Amino acid sequence: MQLVGDNGRGLAAAVFYAVCSSSMAFLNKAVMNSYEFPFPFFIMACQMLVTVLFLEMLGSLGKLSLPSYTWKSARSFLAPSMGYAFHATLSLMALQGMNIPMYGAVKRCTPLVNLILAVVILRRPFPSFTLIVSVLTITIGCFVAVLGDLTFDGFAYTMGGLSVLAQGLYLTLVQQCAESQRSTWEILQLNSYNTLAPFIIMSVLVREPENIVKSKYISDIGFHVVFWVLVSMGSVLNYSLFLCTALNSALTTSLVAVAKSVIQTLVGLFVFGGIKFHPLNTAGIVMNTLGGFMYTYTKYQEKREDKRQKTEDENFNEVRVGFHPLSLQGTPDKSGEHSLNDIKVS
Secondary structure, three states: OHHHHHHHHHHHHHHHHHHHHHHHHHHHHHHHHHOOOOOHHHHHHHHHHHHHHHHHHHHHOOOOOOOOOOHHHHHHOHHHHHHHHHHHHHHHHHHHHOOHHHHHHHHOOHHHHHHHHHHHOOOOOOOOHHHHHHHHHHHHHHHHHHHOOOOOOHHHHHHHHHHHHHHHHHHHHHHHHHHOOOOHHHHHHHHHHHHHHHHHHHHHHOOHHHHHHOOOOOOOHHHHHHHHHHHHHHHHHHHHHHHHHHHOOHHHHHHHHHHHHHHHHHHHOOOOOOOOOOHHHHHHHHHHHHHHHHHHHHHHHHHHHHHHHHHHHHHHHHHHHOOOHHHHHOOOOHHHOOOHHHOOOO
């Protein structure tokens, strides 16, 4: 059935995004902190360049057919691209000064932004009471955890908060573009081309290239291996993110991010310096994580109920199709006879 196929593709896209996203925080942390390479604009410019070259290669080999990149198409996707650019850069700046568990706690606040923007921009109905409670639990847990963070960095937390706003905005706008029949590959193409030049310009303006030349590990083989794995995974992550958002929704993508951040939190407790424990910090992270699970479960139940209702409506409409109005007077329409076996969910 088509419904099952859609569910399968949506689930696969969500798992794909979770795996890619989980690894990125650790790779970014390794490059920026362990290898002392704090150059976010250069990193993002390399990721966009690799993505553009990959798409062009697929097009040249005839494996992929995409419309030409034009000023008109670029302008139509400019807002999501700028939202993505801000989110990616701000996230890297935040991660540089935050431990991974707290970074994950802050990022789990993204569903709050998605819920608000879904109502304002996408004109979705107001969320249920349970959903609101779960979002508030996530947000309050984040604030409690911040109060107990003994390594608090005001600049990093500010960048993290702004990145949450930017992520919520661009995920919502990407969903809007997907609903206007743009393919995932086309969204990836527009985003990569739109953000490549701004990332390069910003990198030059803040004088990253000349500082990169002086970098301590620039000639280290291990650094180059990790760096190019990071760049390649960044390109794959962009595709998985847009795919998950297009096949599911911005809300589902943010839910997947919440789920994978739990794994990040557990691993992050013991790597890259771990975290200095404090009762408030621990309680906040636990509350934040429980809110994430509550949120995920609520959305799952709501989605199941929506699909069940949709299936019942489709079946009811198909049953009605086979009967002529005269059948009310005892004259059945023979051409419309059917059995329950003929009823299919499309």
